[in-house]
Amino acid sequence: MRKTARYSALAAAGLLALSSLTACANDAASTTADSGSNGGGGKGEHVKIMVGGLDKVIYMPAMLTQRLGYFNDEGLNVELLSEPAGVQAETALVSGQVQGAVGFYDHTLDLQTKGKAVESVVQFSHAPGEVEIVSNKRADDITSPKDFKGKKLGVTGLGSSTDFLTKYLAVKNGVKVSEFAPVAVGAGPTFVSALQKGAIDGGMTTDPTVATVLQKGLGKVLIDMRTPSGSQEALGGPYPSSSLYMQTDWVNGHKETVQKLANAFVKTLKWMSTHSASEIAAKMPADYSQGNKTLYATAIQSTLPMFTKDGVMPADGPETVEKVLKAFNPNIKNAKVDLSKTYTTEFVKKAVTG
Incomplete structure (x- = not known):
């Protein structure tokens, strides 16, 4: 498998985990980015965007925009890179290695408490798109988050949004964060393998991993947050998740470029x-279907309800995210977060009306 120079540089910097999964995603990104009419053909302004898992359906708009040629239409040469978890995409953004990150909006609140000004500029979703899966072997022991105590629960990465949401569901249901063990297992094959081998009793993941687990008969759905109604039931409101977020200083200094990205x-x-x-599904890279186009289309169908149609932050969404984070995150619980600085609708509203 071909590894890009950038992949090697990031690995040397210690920013990569679960390298086998990431290498596959990076290859897909690099191949597409160099593919002429469907990717960044080397022309236009160069923008690097790190995605918390390019092949995850929740982050599908990133690669799909590339494949549809819309970046090129705006005169942009967008280079898509991939990390297995959103928290690592956040790290790449804050360290200045990329200009944008595609990941969960909740990172903007967490970063503000650490003195970093980051904002969502395009809100892809109004639901998490996440699913809590339980191993068939433990299905009788885990019938609700109340049963998380003493269990090993898979998350993409420690400090990731799957980690955040898992902790919230536990605390909301009377289980302390210290009473269960989050295990970083990534997504895709690494998540499936961990479930299969019993390294985790369950875990939070997204499509197409969910579809694969169900198709293989390895687990069942405990909590489904792929729809606004599922988000409302589990979290008490709309939960803006996948988004394009960027450092506020960079946004203010490159408004024309940000507008093109929003468009x-x-x-x-x-x-x-x-x-x-x-x-x-037909527009996405062939290897994303992992040899099963029907299953991949099913995964997309299950997740489509989470996406917005206009990129605008949903009303009351930031408040829901803050409530969730305050339930278990001591940094945010004891801090005053200025939600108005965690997102902007300036660019998407111009894109919608223009």
Whole structure:
């Protein structure tokens, strides 16, 4: 498998984990980025965006925008890179290695408490798109988050949004954060393998991993947050998750570029809302389906309800995220967060009306 020079540089910097999964995602990103009409053909302004798992359906707008040629249409040469977890995409952004990150909006609140000004500029979703899976072997022992005590629960990475949401569900249901063990297992094959081998009793993941687990008969769905109604039931409101977020100083200094990115992403979200899961799947890199196009289309279909059609932050969404984080995150619980500085609708509203 080919590894890019950038992959090697990031690995040397110690920013990569679960390298086998990441290498596959990076290869897919690099191949597409160099593929002429469907990717950044080397022309236009160069922008690097780190994604918390390019092949995850929750972050699909990133690669889909590339494949549809919308970045090129805006005169941008966007280079998509991949990390197995959103927390690592956040690290790459804050360290200045990339100009943007595609990950969960909740990182903007967490970073503000650490003195970092980061904001969501395009909000892809109004639900987490996450699913709590329970191993079939432990299905009788874990029937709700109340049973998390003493269990090993998989998350993409420690400090990731799956980690945040797992902790919230535990605390909300009377289980202390110290009473269960979060295990960083990534997504895709590494998550499936951990479940299969009993390294975890369950875990939080997204499609297409969810579809694979169910198809293999390895687990069952405990909590489904792929829809707004699922988010409302589990978290008490809309939960804006996947987004394009960037450092505020960079946004303010490159408004024309950010507007072009917003134009491209909003165009993609609109396209997604008018096309079937099969049509969307056909636009994605062939290897994302892992040899099963029907299963991949099913995974997309299950997750489509989480996406916005216009990239605008949902009303009351930031408040829900703050409530969730305050339940278990001592940094945020004891801090005053200025939610108005964690996102902007300036660019997407111009894209929608223009």
